[in-house]
Amino acid sequence: MIERERRRERMTRNLAEHMDTSLAERITAFARSGVAVDTKSGTGRPLGLSRFGGDALLPPGAAWPGENTAHPLELVAVIDMAAVGPMDADGLFPHHGVLNFFVEQDFDDCEVIHAVPDTAVAVSPPEEATRHAEKALYGRTVLTVPEPDDLERLAPDLVRELANLRSSDQPGRGLLDDYKETAEQTKEPFGNQIGGWPGWAQGTMFDGTGKQHLLFDLQGDGMDLTFGDAGSLYFIVEERDLRSRDFGRVHAELATL
Template identity: 25%
Template sequence: MQLQEQNRIKLKQQLEDNGFEHAINYLMETSRQGVRCAKAGETDYTKLGRSRVGGDPDLPPQFAWPLTTDGTPMTFLVQLNMCDVAKHDDNALLPKTGMLSFFLGIDEPAYNIEHRVIWFDETEVLSAVRREPPSETALEDTYVGYDLEARSSLEPPSYAYIDNEQIESNNVTLDDYDDLLYEIRDVEDDDIIQLFGYPIGQHDDSEYEAALMLLTGEEYEYNEDKALEKIAAHFGGDKTKAKQEVADMQMLLELETDDDVGFCWWDAGVLHFFIRKEDLVARRFDRTYCSLYSS
């Protein structure tokens, strides 16, 4: 609770310092609890099971490396040690122990990207060893491994999710708010990962896209009403349930482009992994959705 209050005080001060006093109540009410992970130095692999981005993963000896549908080894992205990360999860949704690992296939097209998210329990983490990919991976590149350090965060709405009328005034514009978001995100220059909060993007419909695919297997046609109708049909026409599904969709991970690691998602964009709240609580990490945003 003390960290939550510190995050609130810090965000409020940033809003005041940047001329957003008129929107403080709105932005504080709509901000979401999150977890951020920053690079904490290049990994030397001396301590297995640490949270890591890039490089090689630590996997149980008998675990088969994830493959794409055409048999190509997926590219390892991230492993998060839940003992280190979950204690910063004020949402209390993440597993308390074990390790969450993310693998990716070819990052084209930008929607419904082939991937795997795997949760290893505490016993499997204890037996894990450093593993190199069996051959060249889907992204056809190698990435430098960095240890990660997690912290709790308070995430104001991203540019696409704000109420414009609440933000604009005689003194500040939407562009000023966009600049503020970059300032907030770049306070820690080594940030590379965000869990929960709001996704970066041009439109506020990422949750519709993810919910539609996860629940119906259908691709999003960039029409929220049509997507909602299809989700409602999945629940026997229950529109209230459909709206709740979209509202409950969780951004499990946002992974940024990073020169140190070597990640570059199209034109310096971000990767997004989404999961239904119900599946997250049930530890159904086989039911996730991956997409890419690039300006």
């Protein structure tokens, strides 16, 4: 909790270099914690069983999604919530079990399956499914702010205020432009992120029907596991489902540059 407040204070100071401190504080009130993940060991701490690819860890008796179809879903990642959950300072994520992330071949659909490692069964992909290379994941906590499209959904008056104010550094530049750059800088460039605010490849993919959260911004490893041209596969979950640990309605959105 102390580290979380320190991150918020640093973020407020950085924003206050471009705008009034009270305005910066109103923005950082919307900040969310996330976990930046990578396959490089120097980018953070080991995340337990978390990895890209390999075999799924499924509840006993659970079938591989789509295993009896012509195109079974592909396993893209297994995330160990016992390692990742405690790194979420906002307290939204579970602190136990693993999440298996599956996607359709054309990325139009997904399935997220929760399992308890003590009883989970390692299941290999069906012959018809692509088996992605297994790579261990490492992670670190980050603090992110919403990009302008998402901030406008949360606080339209605040966005209008930013749009109407001029930058003190560059008189011909608006504060909204300064904020856009700040929002981008809080995300990992071309990185994978669990939770936090997304760094959208295009406009927001939250549909505005309720409180939605980023479950996983998956950009892959740049080699075996990729999504189009510098693309991201966003797994999005409703807050009520996240709090109730119901991952059956998670949906995926693909975006490429």
